[in-house]
Amino acid sequence: MKSIGRPASKHCRTPEPWIILIAVLILVVLYTQGLLLPYPAATATRSAYLEPVFSPPGGYYDHDVTVKIELPQPRATIRYTLDGRVPTATVGNVYTRPLRLQAGPQSVTVIRARAFFSATGPGPVVNASYFIGVDSTLPLVSIVIAPDALWDPDVGLCTHPLETGRAWERPVNITYVDKNHRAGFHIPAGIRIHGGFSRTFDQESFRLYFRDSYGLDRLDYPLFDTGEITSFKRLVLHSGAQDSSRKDLNWTLMRNQVIARLVRQIGGNVGRSQPAWVFINGESWGIYQIREHLDRWFLQEHYGIKDADLLDTPGSADSEEISAGDIAHWEHLTHYIETHNLANPEAYAYVATQVDLDNLIDYTLIQIYSANYDWLSRNVDQFRARTPGGQWQWFFWDNDWSLGLNPYSPVESHTLARVLDPNDERNGAPSTLLLRKLLENPGFRTRFLRRAEDLLNTLLAPYNVITQIDTVAAELAPDIHHEVERWPSVVPWENSVQDLRNFAQARPAIVRQHFVEAYGLGGAVPLTYQAPAEGEGRIAVNGTLLPFLPWQGYYFVGVPIKITAVPAPGYRFTGWEESALGQGAILSLTVANPQTFTPRFEPADRATWQPGDVTIVAVHLEDASGGIAGNWVELRVNRRGGVDLRGWRLTDNDTKTATDEGSLIFAAVPALAHVPRYTTVCVVVTGATANDARFAKDDLNAWDRRLVLYVGNGALDATTDPWFEPVPGDALVLLAPGLTAAFDDDQGIDFISNGSSVTPASFGVLVNGVGGQ
Known part of the structure; x- marks a missing residue:
């Protein structure tokens, strides 16, 4: 039989059986002494082999628990502590039998364990937190940290609360159990004192850092009920600071959260948070808010901003900070x-x-x-x-x-x-x-x-x-x-x-x-908005849809306001019950006296365009993924029987009649007279050399359920209302033409926004009738 490869070498001959037996016996001895691990193996595998294992694992239990601490390699001594200290050869108890943990309203036990080998010394420290029958409806957080890291007179965080920076960050282990008592995460991290003046309070706030050097670069966990972002570089455990339980203040632990809820209602900039009951080394430390930290990672994750200026109180002598x-x-x-x-x-x-x-x-x-x-x-x-x-x-x-x-x-x-x-x-x-x-x-x-x-x-x-x-x-x-x-x-x-x-x-x-x-105003007077005398619809004031009708608010005398009658889907506005107001759906007036407004609506005929007949599928800003330079918008026709797009317009103006930002108006091109249902219309907004070459002619044939209209080709009128060029944060609105060429009787069809204060109601469209909301 012919061998394939190199010729046999005398150094590769099969060893004698007695040599194999001796080698095996040596390996067995080394293995039992903890001096040999299976090879090849990653560092994590070796570490796991040397790590004690808790059974059952840490977490929430509604009954007494007996905890065993076991080690795959039996020839070692296990030491453990229950107060956060790191076990050493002289610190901690020698593990000899299982630990009995009893349930109680505040029964939290933290165990730190470590194996000691006679030949190689100590292995890695492992941690577990047990919440045994803890009485709470909130998530639970356990922080395990060496007590000296907090209280040492020279290097303790809590004995030097005003110190900042990486030198004043200490390693911790964090365990999180959600409000339903399900295991959340168990993760190593770094911790610092957080805050300004409140650093000196007994109940400090803390900042958590996730780094590779601790074991994990990020926390990946759906910590908050809202939002798609579930990965975090830093978090804050906020004590409530001035609003925390101390002295004789009218504290609530709620003020930041109430403001945050209000801000979210108008789409403002605010991070997410949730309350939790926090324990440090098994001792209750009170209720905290787990909050997202405002930093460059936050801006990248929430706003897509990769390079930012992030400042705290610029110009302040004692508070300015460049983050x-x-x-x-x-x-x-x-x-x-x-x-x-x-x-x-x-x-x-x-x-x-x-x-x-x-x-x-x-x-x-x-x-x-x-x-x-x-x-x-x-x-x-x-x-x-x-x-x-x-x-x-x-x-x-x-x-x-x-x-x-x-x-x-x-x-x-x-x-x-x-x-x-x-x-x-x-x-x-x-x-x-x-x-x-x-x-x-x-x-x-x-x-x-x-x-x-x-x-x-x-x-x-x-x-x-x-x-x-x-x-x-x-x-x-x-x-x-x-x-x-x-x-x-x-x-x-x-x-x-x-x-x-x-x-x-x-x-x-x-x-x-x-x-x-x-401002020397003539006071504030009530304006009353009644429920529709006929039909269905709502009222918007200065673009803000009133929460219900009838409704009354107070407005400054001498300040102009805009009132818009907003028909419900399937209805159209027919006028105001108060004849002096005229018949326009949009009223611009300067407040002078108390006044009442009662709209009338009637069912619209089937030929009338309705919100949702065409929807804005996507807005691409400086997105070259489709081979298109600059900005482009995708529309989708949804109306049964198709639509006549002639005279429709796409605008980033803030109101129906404004002309300061611009519109693209679909021209009277025969191919747009009947655009079939399910057709996608790609509107290329940006005039550019690359687009001139690629879109020398518009694609006006809808046989494949796709049209492409380029702003430089004539099917889009960019001169009647010039300067249409959407930017991040703009609201875009699609409107169908009214009975006249004026903008004021156009019908809002669809609306899309990401951060703009402009609302669908600014265009006479209800939120629930707009595909972009």
């Missing part, structure tokens, strides 16, 4: 603002390209409403994408010293005056510069006042804020005694929650009067 990027752009902008009169339309227009004004207005007004004492001179978190067109936006984070927290946030707080005063002793000129200068512009001032009355009438109205308070309180109420037992307070929590409700009831009228006095 990402740099401060150069902001300093350039503030210098421009200082040296220009923003009443000048050109100067104002430039600032409007650098600042997301809708975001700034909402952010400021909610802070004013909440009487946030610890704001402007600190806790001003802002960011911008470091890209052309990147605008500054603001982010809600620290609102615990607000909503009536004694003694500096009373319901009578004149926060507006502090915002407008360059000499305010707490804030000063740098903190208030941007808003003060913007308010020099009459158009911005009207915009600011109009949004203030809208929010005070809707989002910040007593019924809505109290609903959020009650929702948060109901989640905490069954467990709030755990907080008080750990951090006693003389102020009953239930009384403080009622203080919140009292604040919510009284605050809107107080803030409204502050605006009246600050």
Whole structure:
């Protein structure tokens, strides 16, 4: 038989049987002494072989548990601790028999175990946390940490709470059990003290860091009920800070969460959070909020911003912090603002390209409403994408010293005056510069006042804020005694929650009067909106759909408003019951006296275009994945029998009649007279050399259920309402033509937005009738 390969070597001869026997005996001895591991093996395999195993594993149990600590390699001594200390040759008990853990309302046991080998020394430390019959409706968090890492006089975090940076980060092990007592995660991490002034409190806040050096670069777990993001680089365990159980303050542990819920209702910038009962080395540490941390990873995950300037209170002598990027752009902008009169339309227009004004207005007004004492001179978190067109936006984070927290946030707080005063002793000129200068512009001032009355009438109205308070309180109420037992307070929590409700009831009228006095307005008068006299539909005021009808709100005298009658799907507007109002669906008027508005609607005939007949499937901004340069939009025809797209328009204007941003109008091209159902219409928005070459002719043949229209070919009119070019954050609206060539009787068909304050109701379309919402 011919062999294939190299010739046999004398060094490769089969060894004698006695040699094999001796080798096997040596291997057995080495193996039993823990000096040999199966090979080949990764480091993780070797570590696992040396690690003690807990049986049953850590987690939640509703009964007594007997825990065994076992080791695959029997020739070793196991030592364990129950107080967070790392077992050593002299620290910890020698494991000789199973540990009996008894159930109880606060029975949390942490076990750290380690195997010691006579020849090689100690193996790795393993940790387990057992929640035995713990009485809670909240998620549970166990932090296992060496006590010296917290309390050592030289290097302890809690003995040096003001220290910051990587040098003051310590390794921990985190176990999480969800509110249904199911195992969540068990993960190594780093921990630091978090916060500002609250670092000195007995109940500190903590920041968690996930790094490769600890074992895992990220926490991958659906920690929050909302959102698709389930991977985290950092998290914050927030104690409530000023709003925590201490001394004689009217604390609630709720203020940040109530504000966050309000902000989310209008699509503002705020992170997610959830309450949890936290234990450190088995000892209750009270109720915390697990919160997303605002950092460069947060911006990338939530907003797709890979390169950002992220600042905390720029210009503040004691609070300025640059978390990402740099401060150069902001300093350039503030210098421009200082040296220009923003009443000048050109100067104002430039600032409007650098600042997301809708975001700034909402952010400021909610802070004013909440009487946030610890704001402007600190806790001003802002960011911008470091890209052309990147605008500054603001982010809600620290609102615990607000909503009536004694003694500096009373319901009578004149926060507006502090915002407008360059000499305010707490804030000063740098903190208030941007808003003060913007308010020099009459158009911005009207915009600011109009949004203030809208929010005070809707989002910040007593019924809505109290609903959020009650929702948060109901989640905490069954467990709030755990907080008080750990951090006693003389102020009953239930009384403080009622203080919140009292604040919510009284605050809107107080803030409204502050605006009246600050701007010399003629007061605020009630406007009443009745249910439709006929048919079905709603009313929107300044683009905000009223929550129900009949409804009444208070509006500033002398400030213009816009009222829109919004038909329900299948209906059309026919006029107002009050004949003096005329027959237009959109009313623009300046408030002077109390007034009533009653719309009329009737069923629309089947020939009338309806919301959803065509939907905006996708908006691609600077997306070259389809081989298209610049921006493009995909539409889909859904109406049975197809549609006549001639005269329809796609716009990024903020209202139906506006012409400041632009529209693309479908031209009177015969091929658009009948576009079949299920046809996809690709609208190439950006004129570019590459697109000129690729789309020399439009694809107007719908045989394959696809049309392609390029802005440079004539089937799209870009001159009647020029400057259509969507950017991130824009709202896009598709409208069908009305009976005239004017824009005001166009019919809203579909709406899509990601972060814009523009609403479907701005275009006379109900939210539930719009495919993009």
